[in-house]
Amino acid sequence: MNMRQLKTKWADNINEKNVLGEYPRPLMRRKSYVNLNGVWKYAIKDTKGFPKKMNGDILVPFSPEAALSGVGRQLKPDEFLWYKRSLPEEIRPEAGSRWLLHFGAVDQCAVVYVNGKKQGKHVGGYLPFSFDVTDALQEERNTLTIKVKDYSDTYYYSRGKQKLENGGMFYTAQSGIWQTVWMEKVPEYHIKDLKITPLYDQSSVMIQLEDAAGRKDIDYDVTVTARTMWPLKTAGRTGRPCMVRIPHMRNWSPEDPFLYDVHIKMGNDSVESYFAMRKIEVKNDKNGIPRIFLNNKPYFQKGVLDQGYWPDGLYTPPCDEAMIYDIQKMKDLGFNMIRKHIKIEPQRWYYHCDRIGMLVWQDMVNGGREYKSWYVTWLATAMEGTHIRAKDTRLHLMGRQDPTGQKQFESEMKETIRRLYNHPSVVTWVIFNEGWGQFKTRKMTDIALAEDHTRLIDSASGWFDQGCGDIKSIHDYFFPLNITPEKRVTALTEFGGYSLQIPKHSMYEKDIYGYKIFKRKKDLSRAYEKLIKKLVIPNISRGLSATVYTQLSDIEEEVNGILSYDRKIVKIDENVVREWNEKLHF
Numbered sequence: 001m002n003m004r005q006l007k008t009k010w011a012d013n014i015n016e017k018n019v020l021g022e023y024p025r026p027l028m029r030r031k032s033y034v035n036l037n038g039v040w041k042y043a044i045k046d047t048k049g050f051p052k053k054m055n056g057d058i059l060v061p062f063s064p065e066a067a068l069s070g071v072g073r074q075l076k077p078d079e080f081l082w083y084k085r086s087l088p089e090e091i092r093p094e095a096g097s098r099w100l101l102h103f104g105a106v107d108q109c110a111v112v113y114v115n116g117k118k119q120g121k122h123v124g125g126y127l128p129f130s131f132d133v134t135d136a137l138q139e140e141r142n143t144l145t146i147k148v149k150d151y152s153d154t155y156y157y158s159r160g161k162q163k164l165e166n167g168g169m170f171y172t173a174q175s176g177i178w179q180t181v182w183m184e185k186v187p188e189y190h191i192k193d194l195k196i197t198p199l200y201d202q203s204s205v206m207i208q209l210e211d212a213a214g215r216k217d218i219d220y221d222v223t224v225t226a227r228t229m230w231p232l233k234t235a236g237r238t239g240r241p242c243m244v245r246i247p248h249m250r251n252w253s254p255e256d257p258f259l260y261d262v263h264i265k266m267g268n269d270s271v272e273s274y275f276a277m278r279k280i281e282v283k284n285d286k287n288g289i290p291r292i293f294l295n296n297k298p299y300f301q302k303g304v305l306d307q308g309y310w311p312d313g314l315y316t317p318p319c320d321e322a323m324i325y326d327i328q329k330m331k332d333l334g335f336n337m338i339r340k341h342i343k344i345e346p347q348r349w350y351y352h353c354d355r356i357g358m359l360v361w362q363d364m365v366n367g368g369r370e371y372k373s374w375y376v377t378w379l380a381t382a383m384e385g386t387h388i389r390a391k392d393t394r395l396h397l398m399g400r401q402d403p404t405g406q407k408q409f410e411s412e413m414k415e416t417i418r419r420l421y422n423h424p425s426v427v428t429w430v431i432f433n434e435g436w437g438q439f440k441t442r443k444m445t446d447i448a449l450a451e452d453h454t455r456l457i458d459s460a461s462g463w464f465d466q467g468c469g470d471i472k473s474i475h476d477y478f479f480p481l482n483i484t485p486e487k488r489v490t491a492l493t494e495f496g497g498y499s500l501q502i503p504k505h506s507m508y509e510k511d512i513y514g515y516k517i518f519k520r521k522k523d524l525s526r527a528y529e530k531l532i533k534k535l536v537i538p539n540i541s542r543g544l545s546a547t548v549y550t551q552l553s554d555i556e557e558e559v560n561g562i563l564s565y566d567r568k569i570v571k572i573d574e575n576v577v578r579e580w581n582e583k584l585h586f
Helices: 320-332 345-356 374-382 401-422 441-451 522-540 574-582
Strands: 036-043 056-060 080-087 096-104 109-114 117-123 129-132 141-150 181-187 191-199 204-211 221-227 229-237 240-243 261-265 271-276 280-284 290-294 301-305 337-340 359-363 426-433 456-461 472-477 488-494 498-500 516-518 544-550
Touching: 056 080, 096 109, 109 574, 117 129, 117 271, 191 472, 204 221, 221 240, 229 240, 229 426, 280 456, 290 301, 290 488, 290 544, 301 320, 301 359, 320 345, 337 544, 345 359, 401 426, 401 441, 426 441, 441 456, 456 488, 498 522, 522 544, 522 574
Parallel strands: 301 337, 301 544, 337 359, 359 426, 426 456, 456 472, 472 488, 488 544, 498 516
Antiparallel strands: 036 056, 036 080, 080 141, 096 129, 096 181, 109 117, 109 141, 191 204, 204 240, 221 229, 221 261, 261 271, 280 290
């Protein structure tokens, strides 16, 4: 297989001294911020002990498998990846202050050391974590070391589309640090977390603050501001909800993504955040058909599948502008929703969806042992009725026979909901996709609902539907579609996948993958028009309430993107996509 290494249009402008330097946590901003991205030392070893010698330089936060890392080496399941760097001189002990070390994401298992002292361990490659490293710091010459092990698809940990033997719909496995590493200085008593819930029908917002020391009844001040009103000031106490009424409330929607700013001060600590006033639910329309309602009005969601891969960075976007480009380009084409497919992005991606105005359906990341493809993929795809009748109890076929792996998935699902809860753009949680690692669907749905009752739940996207959740979720690449209304809302959560290979903009010349392959942009555009006209539009009146076209960009062998993998070419006529998206409404 001859592979061409593609570069995005942003790759040549990366500054090694300022890699992804934007503030990584827009939902809880402090003035104290030290970005640790940049050139680190790395070593790949087959033993657990600290390496005596490092192999060379790696550009963090790009994984060693990514071209932008400068390494170009696949980490194997029986190897250990080590990172090492000196901390900036400003990071040293200071009376009355604590230093927090943050990781956006490290794939899969990480152990963190400061000056040789273990600070903690984290398991799971997609979620942020942090440690208070103050007590390990010295007055000078502080060293940060990280040990990583990544089992990829050989174990039950969450992995998404990563596969050591990639090909077709599965992609290059990546490992290690892949999101921003950073530090912040906070007072000894400080804010740990915020939970912000819009109460749309009450024109109010509920703020809940968590103190890092777990103290209750600690006073804090809240100031809400927006360009359309005078500042609103109130006070709250930890352990209790703080209610703020918003006069002349302005909605958030893709058409008007209006955000309110909020400043919170507790003692010597203060943080900046934001929120929006929006409501998502399922209700019957005037004809008695279940529909998705946004802000108390029926709202057709026209979405696109986005897997978040980059040819030069793999999971890691080359820069902030690259993330913005993908979101804005889809919005310019008339889409109002992105289904983020079995990957959790850096928080800045969701922030851009919040401010640009793009709804998000967020998948949980799949894991489990090896799936039996003949059952969960090929049989379910080929036999139209299988996805309706099959139960989720055949755990060995779905790779979920490990009780520990089930607990790990449940824990990560709850943490995913908590980490993304405050983003107004996120409106749906997708728990399982096409049976990959699926188990106890009804129980997982109940747990997700207990964590967040303000959003919709797509319990089983594609097939192996257990009749729970808010959505009957259909994947259809090959068959006619004739929807009939039921008690839940109906969504076509994957369709299309039409493919076109662009010479010099495809990673592979011969080994390509797609559901229906075209030779010319003109033919692809006509086929897209026909697909929307024949498959989608007739089903809207029958109950179809949302669609997700596959997909935003090409990825490795897959050439079914609207954009080429390097993001340099729009492969379908933009006017055609925009015109037919405008026709998708109730």
